[in-house]
Amino acid sequence: MKDLTQGSIGKHLVHMSVPIAIGLLVQTLYFLVDLYFVGQLGGEAIAGVSAAGNANLIIIALTQILNVGTATLVSHAAGRKDQTDANIIFNQSLLLSALMAAITLTIGYGLSASYMQTLSQDEAIIAAGTSYLYWFLPNMALQFAVVAMSAALRGTGIVKPVMLVQLLSVLINIVLAPILIAGWGTGVAFGVAGAGMASSIAVLIGVAILLYYFVKLEHYVKVDFSLWLPQWHSLKRIFAIGFPAGAEFLLMFSYMAVIYWAIQQFGAEAQAGFGLGSRVMQALFLPAMAIAFAAPAIAGQNVGAKQGHRVRETFAKAAVFSSLIMALLTLICLWQADTFVRGFSDDPLVLAVASGFLSLICWNFVPTGLVFTCSGMFQGLGNTWPALLSSATRLLSFALPVIWLSQQETFAIEQVWWLSVITVSLQSLLSLFLLKKQMDKRLIFA
Template identity: 25%
Template sequence: MSEKDKRIRLLSEGKVSTVLLKLGLPTIIGMLISALYNVVDAYFISWLGPSQMAAVSIVFPVVQVVIGLGLTFGTGAASCISRYMGDGNMFAANKTASSAIFSSIAAGAAITIVSLFFCEELLIALGASETILPYAKSYFTVYMLFATVGVCYIAMNNVVISEGAARMSMLVMLLGGILNILLDPVFIFMFRLGVYGAAVATVISQISMLAIFIWYFSSSRANVEIAPRHIAFEKKVYLDVLKIGLPMFAFQLLSGVSMGMTNTAISEYGDAAVASIGIALRILALVSYVIFGFVKGFQPLAGYSYGAGNYGRLKESTAAALKWTGGYCAVVALSLCFFNHEIMGLFSHGDMNIVQIGGSVLLCNGAVFILFGFFMVYSTLFLALGKAREGMILNLSRQGIFFIPAILTLPGIFGMDGVIYSQPVAEVLSFALAFLLFIPLKRALDGHAGATAFAPDHGV
């Protein structure tokens, strides 16, 4: 039996719990590695002081935009490549992959030039104070000089996954994460480079991952060939890539904007406040990435079951996903609520301001975290069934539709507490919206209504 037939049989006949684990686990591991070395980064930098920690938090929204550019070309190309490989059209697959990867290089170069030209203005707009700005410029300059590397390796990683080489992707991400963790103390403390050294460690790990991906695509291991001769400046190629990629960029951009607005709102309360928010957000990202990875495994199972008209299996997989994510989120929620000060204490080094402010952030977000799993399953289900409009609205609700009004109004009413409350308020409202949108879909599922009730919405 071919690998393709095995994957189809797994989706159509495999035990739901087994399918969810096999499809979701590699993605969970890859995303956890990425989130983990961000947390470890924060741990080492926190030894330097609150201003240095705050500086990295100020730069983080820009990092999100760099990731977004890589995902724009990577996920967009991956969607096309998988279909072309399924059709046996390797010419089109090579053309799409090469056009997307070399375009990602151009996009990375463009953002490097623009960001470095407006470096100081951008950092001040993101909330950098006089004490934070020198450290932020140091980290920002190094990272953005090599932004092209970051954009390109992320794009290549998605193309590798589109080939079905999830294990290769996971191993490369693992290597990059371990290398970053090992180099952090060397450059930060041994070479006494401080925040500058943290950026150097990150860049070296990214260069290493990119080098391995280049080797992979240059070897006989890869099915897709990436080369300048395959580049096609054709409207259809870029429309197909950007149709899938731009929503990913919009999500990452909104994430960066929301972080920037949070940093700006909290900056008037001092460097320790900015640092504590940055640490707490990294911890929340770490526990959230498990859900992000899991629903990546749930999406193809739900989509395949729907496409096959097997609504019983669709209901079973949805129920299992809700049960598993709900249980995990309940455990995390309790941990954040009862051990928030202990968790923040690992990064505070005796600074009780960081413990108190960061602990409040973890407590408030932990109190509503139990809703996060349900929200992600609902929003993923809409996308899996082709309900693009509902899926898009839900994906933009947490960091945009509800969060931006909250961060603009609540701090004026509640002060610093208003900054802390903004994300939990957005989480609750986003869940309520997801639940309301899910009600008619659930009725159709329960009634086995058939294809008409589940007709994909091709508009956005």
């Protein structure tokens, strides 16, 4: 365990966020590597894989229950120096991860085709997305175990082992992608199905290595099957903190689904361009996300140690770091948006939509960074309901106007991007207001 209740907050943020950023980049590369090789198969294949990949937002929403609940409670226990409670939470999280993986595979294989039919009317896109999902589902199921283990380590202030495992996984994925998608060296090309195969094999190897680490090297939180019997009080604690965070990501899935539904009238090229641009945007968000992922562990340990001034300092420095980085990325996107998407497709219409999306949506970057930071602080404080309220407000303020605009004769795709900029800016102000109220309420210790 690393004690985050002592020492420089700024150094803790940097030391934790850099490995987290690398780990997040590695995860994003799973999609970008697949997208690059799938891009050689045509616009329908890109649109299908991108749309199917959005189903992973549902898995992220579910893994967030484990991620936030486990990391927060383990960090609070570490701050109190309560190793017993940290181990109970960790093993109950592993139990939940096994159950959720089984449910994911059962539902996923039953509903993949129906899901794709709701996102597109193009038969080629539906076929490509369904084929990809069938082979990508094992990856989605294994994410629960990865998240449970990485969240427990992050709660104790340890992030480098997970980053190294993720790096190895993506290297395996990069090697397998051209072999399985394009048939390099084998002559057997599986197309979009190969993209799903490569990702699933890579994450399976990563899970095996993480399990080995916990069994052989980790000492503060350990895999203990005697603690796998359901302990309802502990499970309730995980869900009380994790459920709002999971619901928040589910709203993000709804937001993406609304966009795909609204822009389908512009054709497969528009959906493919948005899918490509949104993947690149997610990669650009990684620095802000890394800071937001580091902040809860630091804030959480200091909440457990009843050091309110260090919790406030954590937010202040995280907000400044995030805003500066995202402002720089905004300027780069305004200058060279097309550079980020060039090479992923040969279709000029797809590239035009993707670069146009980035050149407008980059005005989102600073307010989005603040939203991420506030969400991380809500996690550290142990109350994630305000973050859910903020996201729900944003979804309603975005979805209703988009649905109305899509029915108008003057509807243009750029209206969707500008509406996103306006609504996320308003969301950032609401998140800051709600966070101030929570800190004033919860950082009063006897």
